[in-house]
Amino acid sequence: MKFHTKQNHILLIILFLTIFINCLNAQDSKTFRIGATTEGKEFYVVFQKNYVDHQIDEDSKSEIVDKPLNLQLFITSTKAAQGYLEIKGIGFKKEFSLPPGKVTMFQIDTSCQLRSSEVIEDLALHIVSDEPITVYGLNRRFQTTDTYLAYPVNALGNSYRAICYGWLKETMLAQVAAIATEDNTTVTFTPSVRTQKGKAPTIPFSVKLNKGQTYQLIPVFDSKSSCDLTGTLIESDKPIAVFSGHNCAYIPNRKVKACNMLVEQLPSIQSWGKQFFVGTLASRSSSVIRVLASSDNTEVFDNNKLVATLNAGEFYENLELKEHTLISSTKPVLVAQYSKGFANGDDVGDPMMIIIAPTEQFLSTYRFATPVQGEWHHYLNVVTPSKSIGKIVIDGISIPSRVFYRFGLSAFSIAQVEVDYGTHVISSNEPFGLYCYGFGFGEASYDAYGNGGGQSLEIVVQQPDKTAPVLDITRSTPSTISAVVRDDRIYDTGLNQIILVEKDNLTIPNLKFELGTPQVPIVIQTQIPKRNAYAKFKLIDKVGNISYQSICVQYDINGDSLIVVSLSGNATCAPGSDIFYGIGIKYSAINNNVIVSENNPSNLTPIILNGNLGAPLYGFNGIIEYPFGQDLFLTGRLSLENWNGIATGFLPDSLSNILPGNSIVREKFEIKNQSLMLGLAPGAELYFANQRAFVFGNINFAFPIYVNETYQKKIISPTDLLYDNGTNTKILKEKSGSAGSNIFITPEMGIGGNLPIGKGWRIYCELGAGISLTSYTPERDWRATYLFSRFGAKIKL
Numbered sequence: 001m002k003f004h005t006k007q008n009h010i011l012l013i014i015l016f017l018t019i020f021i022n023c024l025n026a027q028d029s030k031t032f033r034i035g036a037t038t039e040g041k042e043f044y045v046v047f048q049k050n051y052v053d054h055q056i057d058e059d060s061k062s063e064i065v066d067k068p069l070n071l072q073l074f075i076t077s078t079k080a081a082q083g084y085l086e087i088k089g090i091g092f093k094k095e096f097s098l099p100p101g102k103v104t105m106f107q108i109d110t111s112c113q114l115r116s117s118e119v120i121e122d123l124a125l126h127i128v129s130d131e132p133i134t135v136y137g138l139n140r141r142f143q144t145t146d147t148y149l150a151y152p153v154n155a156l157g158n159s160y161r162a163i164c165y166g167w168l169k170e171t172m173l174a175q176v177a178a179i180a181t182e183d184n185t186t187v188t189f190t191p192s193v194r195t196q197k198g199k200a201p202t203i204p205f206s207v208k209l210n211k212g213q214t215y216q217l218i219p220v221f222d223s224k225s226s227c228d229l230t231g232t233l234i235e236s237d238k239p240i241a242v243f244s245g246h247n248c249a250y251i252p253n254r255k256v257k258a259c260n261m262l263v264e265q266l267p268s269i270q271s272w273g274k275q276f277f278v279g280t281l282a283s284r285s286s287s288v289i290r291v292l293a294s295s296d297n298t299e300v301f302d303n304n305k306l307v308a309t310l311n312a313g314e315f316y317e318n319l320e321l322k323e324h325t326l327i328s329s330t331k332p333v334l335v336a337q338y339s340k341g342f343a344n345g346d347d348v349g350d351p352m353m354i355i356i357a358p359t360e361q362f363l364s365t366y367r368f369a370t371p372v373q374g375e376w377h378h379y380l381n382v383v384t385p386s387k388s389i390g391k392i393v394i395d396g397i398s399i400p401s402r403v404f405y406r407f408g409l410s411a412f413s414i415a416q417v418e419v420d421y422g423t424h425v426i427s428s429n430e431p432f433g434l435y436c437y438g439f440g441f442g443e444a445s446y447d448a449y450g451n452g453g454g455q456s457l458e459i460v461v462q463q464p465d466k467t468a469p470v471l472d473i474t475r476s477t478p479s480t481i482s483a484v485v486r487d488d489r490i491y492d493t494g495l496n497q498i499i500l501v502e503k504d505n506l507t508i509p510n511l512k513f514e515l516g517t518p519q520v521p522i523v524i525q526t527q528i529p530k531r532n533a534y535a536k537f538k539l540i541d542k543v544g545n546i547s548y549q550s551i552c553v554q555y556d557i558n559g560d561s562l563i564v565v566s567l568s569g570n571a572t573c574a575p576g577s578d579i580f581y582g583i584g585i586k587y588s589a590i591n592n593n594v595i596v597s598e599n600n601p602s603n604l605t606p607i608i609l610n611g612n613l614g615a616p617l618y619g620f621n622g623i624i625e626y627p628f629g630q631d632l633f634l635t636g637r638l639s640l641e642n643w644n645g646i647a648t649g650f651l652p653d654s655l656s657n658i659l660p661g662n663s664i665v666r667e668k669f670e671i672k673n674q675s676l677m678l679g680l681a682p683g684a685e686l687y688f689a690n691q692r693a694f695v696f697g698n699i700n701f702a703f704p705i706y707v708n709e710t711y712q713k714k715i716i717s718p719t720d721l722l723y724d725n726g727t728n729t730k731i732l733k734e735k736s737g738s739a740g741s742n743i744f745i746t747p748e749m750g751i752g753g754n755l756p757i758g759k760g761w762r763i764y765c766e767l768g769a770g771i772s773l774t775s776y777t778p779e780r781d782w783r784a785t786y787l788f789s790r791f792g793a794k795i796k797l
Contacts, residue, residue, distance in 0.1 A: 036457040037363060040152020041083075043127040043135050044179045046214050047071045048114045049247040050139045050261045052171050071108040072138040073125070074371040076101075076423045083129035087112045088212055089122030098133065103369040103423040114177055117196040117218035124179045124212045124241075136371045136451065139261055144248055145440075146261045146352050147371050147449040153181050155457035156239035157268025161313060162192075163292050163336045163355075165249040167219075167227035168259055172248045174229040177216040179241040180209035187240060190233040192313060193219045193226070204233075209240075231292060231313030242266045251351040252288050252319045256341040258446050260350035264336070269294045270459045272332035273358020275490060275518075277407055277433060278325045279381040281339055282416040283348050284439075288338040289356075291316040291327055298331040299516055301494075303408060306514040324407050324414055327356075328488065328518045332460065339437070342446050349439030349448035357455035360490050362431035366454040369423045375442035378419050380453065384432035386413045394419070394426040409474070409484045409519045426453075463491040468547035469539035474521075481506075481524040481551060485539055488518035493542040495520060501548070505533035516542055530555045530691075554796070580625040580633075582764070584792020586641065588617035592784035594647045594671050596711070609649035609671055617786065618642045621679075623794065631687040635698060639679040643776060645784065647671050666716040673709045675776060677702040677744060685752070693753045696766065702744040704776060708736045735779075744776035748788070766790040 050069060073085065081098040085106060092109045112123045127135055127150075135150035164174035178187050188206040191199055196218050199205055207215050219227040234242050245262035272294060281287050291300050293310035300308045300316045303325050308316035310333075318325070327335055335356040342350050362383075370378040382399065384392060390401045394417070404413040426434060434453030440446070467489060475482040487495045494516030500508050507525040526533050533553040540546050592611035619641030625633045648670045683698025711733040715721050723730040750768020757763060767789050775782045 036152075036155035038149055038151055038155070038452075038454040038457065039132040039134050039367070040154055041129050041132060042153040043150045044124045044153065044181055044212065044241045045073075045127065045135065045137050045148075045150045045265070046114055046124055046177050046179055046241075046243055047108065047112055047137065047139050048175050048177055048216065048243060048245065048263055050113070051141050051144045051248045051259075053115070067142040069110045069113065070138070070140040071110050071113065072140070072371070073106040073108055073127070074103050074136040074138065074369050075106065075127070075133050076103045076367060076369050077129070077131055077133040078367060079131045081129045081131035081133055083127065083133070086126045087123060088126075098129075101423060103371070105371075114175075114214060114216045117216055118199065119215070120207065120209060121214050122212060123214050126212055134367055134369070134454070136369055137263075138371050138449070139263060140372075141261075143258070143350070143444075143446040144260050145372065145447050145449050146245070146263045147451045148243065148264050149451040149454065151241065151265050151267070151457060153239065156181060156241055157270045158236050158239060159269045160234040160240075160242040160266050161269065161292055161294060161334065162229050162232040162234065162242070162244040162266070163264075163290060163315070163334055164229045164244050165246045165251065165262060165338070167221060168248060168250050168254060170221040172246070172259060173218055173221060173227055174244070174246050175216060175218050176229050176232055176234065176242070176244040177214055178209070178234055178236070179214050180211055180236075180238070181240060182238045183210045185209045185236055185238040185240060187215060187234065187236045189217060191217060191219075192229055192231040194222070196220045230290065230315055233313065245353055249351055251338045251340050252344075257343040258341050258350055260341075260352060260448060262338070262351060262353040264353050264355045264451065267334070267355065267455075267457055269332065271361065271457045272334050273360040273460055273490075274329045274332055275359040275488070276327040276335045276356045277359065277383040277410070277412055277414065278321065278327055278335065278337055278356055279383060279407075279414045279416070279435070280322070280324060281337075281381075281437060282379040282418070283377065284339055284346050286320050286322045286344070287340060289318045289321050289325070289327070290336045290338070291329070292334040292336075293329075293331065294333065295331045298329055298333060300333065301326075301328045301514070301517060304513075304517050304519045306517070324405075326408055326410055326488075326518070328494070330493070330516055332462075337450075339439075339448050339450065350446050352437060352448040352450040354435050354437060354450040355452055356435070357433055357452055358460070359433070360460050361456040361458070362433050363454055363456055364429070364431050365425070365427040366434050367423065367425050368434065368436055368453045370419060370421050370436065370438065372438055372449055373421045374440075375444040376421070376438045376440050378421060378436070378438040380417045380419055380426075381435040381437075382415045382417060382426070382432060383407065383412055383434075384414075384428060385430050386411055388428050388430040388432065389413055391430075392426065392428040392432065395424055409486070409521055410488060411472075411486075465491050465493045465541065465543045465545065467492060468545040469495055469541050470547065471537060471539065471549040471551070473551070478555060479526050479529050481553065483522045483524065483551065485520045485522060485537070486518065487539075487541045492518065494518050495539070496542045496544075497538070497540040499538040499540070501536040501538050503533075503535040505531050506535045506551075506553070508535060524551065526553065580623075580794045580796050582623045582625070582792050582794030584621055584623065584764070584790050586617070586619035586621060586639070586788055586790045588619075588786045588788035590617055590643075590645065590784045590786040592645050592647055592782065595781040596671070607649060607669060609647040609669060611645060611647040611784070616644055617788070621790070621792075623792070625685065625794070628684070631691065633685045633687070635683045635685055635696070637679070637681040637683070637698065637700075639677075639681065639700070639702075641677045641679060641702070643673070643675045643677055645671070645673040645675070645776075645782065647782075664717070665721065668714045668716050669712075670714065671709065671711050673707065673777060673782070675704045675708075676706040677776070678705050679703070681748070683748075691754075693751065695749070695751050696768070697747070697749040700744075700746045700748055700770070702746065702776065704742070704744065704778075706738070707777060709777065710734050742776075742778040743774065745773045746770045747773070752790075754794075760796045761793060763793050764791070
């Protein structure tokens with residue numbers, strides 16, 4: 001690349017400065033790596049001792065050969081690849097050619113197995129490829145198996161700590177092996193316990209190795225100690241590969257059968273992290289985890305509980321991990337998960353070991369292989385940010401959202417997926433964690449394997465914590481709000497204080513927690529049920545980052561809550577409104593009567609005209625509801641209604657009009673009234689049945705603002721008799737226009753129901769009856785009884 005301009009020179013200087021600063025930040029490393037993962041072109045691996053080579057026959061007391069050893073290497077690549085395998089110490093060399101997207105198995109000469117302690121040997125298996133590959137090692141005897149995921153040379157470091165397990169018997173002990181990747185490499189061991197060749201615990205000693213040479217430590221057997229090499233420090237002046245585990249361990253103790261080999265290649269300390277999502281193991285009731293510290297005064301939290309403060313080389317152990325567990329720490333740690341022996345009560349599998357990748361080293365794509373064929377169940381633990389559920393694809397098929405479960409209080413979720421033997425590709429839009437393991441059945445019963453599915457192996461440079469704590473709502477009911485205060489992102493330092501600034505109508509629990517806790521759950525109760533409430537918190541983390549967060553609770557009358565978390569600094573909850581606003585339509589059928597005196601010949605006896613049920617009444621109304629108690633609401637309605645009154649009857653005197661020939665004159669009187677009413681109706685609603693149903697009552701004060709009325713009579717018989725206008729119908733009075741100043745008063749009552757439809761809305765239906773106390777026309781006494789229905793929608797703003 002050529003740089004010709006001044007601007008390009010400046011960019012080049014900035015690039016070199018950035019690389020230099022990153023190198024300085026990687027204080028415990030003598031190498032600088034960019035983009036290191038478990039894929040690479042060059043590897044050094046080793047096969048450590050598995051179980052025992054010989055057993056003593058109980059009858060003859062002679063030494064007999066134990067179950068045969070099977071060492072295999074599994075290699076897979078995205079592209080077609082060529083390369084070779086070589087073990088110089090035994091003259092083993094094999095060239096290979098890999099097809100793309102397939103897993104290829106290679107049988108390895110068992111004479112390369114490491115059996116010695118503190119002996120320099122040329123027994124490393126060197127793997128070289130022209131394309132990036134992924135490598136798995138399988139170390140197997142009948143019913144004692146484990147696998148490891150190999151790390152490429154470009155991902156190796158200079159400082160490691162071993163993680164193993166305690167003794168089972170004199171021949172079954174922990175083991176740690178180092179491999180040099182360059183000539184003249186000085187490797188310094190600081191063992192945690194005395195070794196077989198007498199190296200004292202905590203006293204460093206050094207050996208010089210050339211490229212491909214190996215050096216293994218095994219502790220001296222001592223029934224009074226653990227003989228556990230966990231915490232052993234291995235340092236070098238050039239990059240090395242380190243493997244550790246056990247040749248056959250009982251887990252969690254020497255009473256739980258049966259034993260199995262444990263082995264993993266270790267990430268260097270510079271790749272350790274501070275946050276780990278450890279899932280349970282499929283088909284197992286519990287497992288064991290170990291958390292190993294690299295620095296003094298390392299605080300360890302197990303599901304938000306401070307469980308240990310460790311010095312460098314010390315470890316915390318949870319022997320009964322029965323739930324998905326978040327491990328967090330104040331300084332970088334190494335986490336290993338172990339399955340238990342077959343006899344722990346599950347009757348499944350045996351011990352195996354998995355190195356858990358920290359969240360800092362998650363990848364968004366993995367190519368992995370299930371390296372054991374036959375009678376095995378192969379499983380994956382997939383740990384992902386919950387927002388990526390539904391976007392994780394394995395072999396082109398999306399993992400169903402239904403198989404994911406929230407990981408404790410975190411913003412992550414976990415799925416346990418069973419897969420077939422072979423090569424697989426899994427990817428997502430966000431980095432996620434992957435762990436592979438399997439348990440045998442049938443002839444493979446009492447066996448297990450486990451390894452990471454892959455990870456980034458970059459130098460983890462601890463960034464300053466610049467993000468303030470947050471508060472998340474996890475669940476809510478009309479009376480309870482569950483929330484989590486969290487400071488649990490990758491570089492967060494944990495919580496220092498949760499201060500309640502102010503509250504209304506909420507009961508807040510005593511917020512005690514250990515300093516540095518990443519997540520604090522809060523369960524909040526409302527003091528007065530079904531009423532608005534809020535709480536404002538001041539959240540402070542260990543380095544002083546501050547945020548103000550509020551929980552705002554609003555209820556509608558049906559008991560449905562709307563909960564809002566404010567993320568806007570000092571902003572507090574806006575006052576909540578308990579007032580509902582609504583609109584609706586009304587339809588009625590009326591039965592009415594009118595008392596009139598016009599055109600009565602004697603002008604003494606009023607005429608009563610009766611109406612029939614069925615004359616329609618239409619109206620539109622707006623409503624306001626305001627709470628006056630837990631189940632009582634005051635209401636106000638403003639309405640515009642169109643009354644259509646029709647009443648008919650016969651004048652008493654009309655029966656006495658007799659024409660010549662004894663014909664009786666029958667006259668029918670009729671009033672038609674159409675009035676436009678403007679109404680105002682105060683009232684109340686009383687709720688019951690879980691506040692879904694209510695009874696209501698109101699008094700409607702209506703003002704007729706327009707009237708169109710016709711008062712007429714009609715000759716019924718004889719049919720040939722006509723009035724002086726030449727027809728059988730005569731209009732007695734007709735009026736149209738302003739209605740005057742009378743007030744039409746009608747009490748109404750009935751029942752109703754609400755149906756919430758979300759976001760503060762609900763629809764309602766009411767059935768009721770009304771009776772008028774006054775006339776709705778100014779010139780006559782016109783009363784009515786009526787049945788009505790109202791339909792509409794309401795919202796609480």
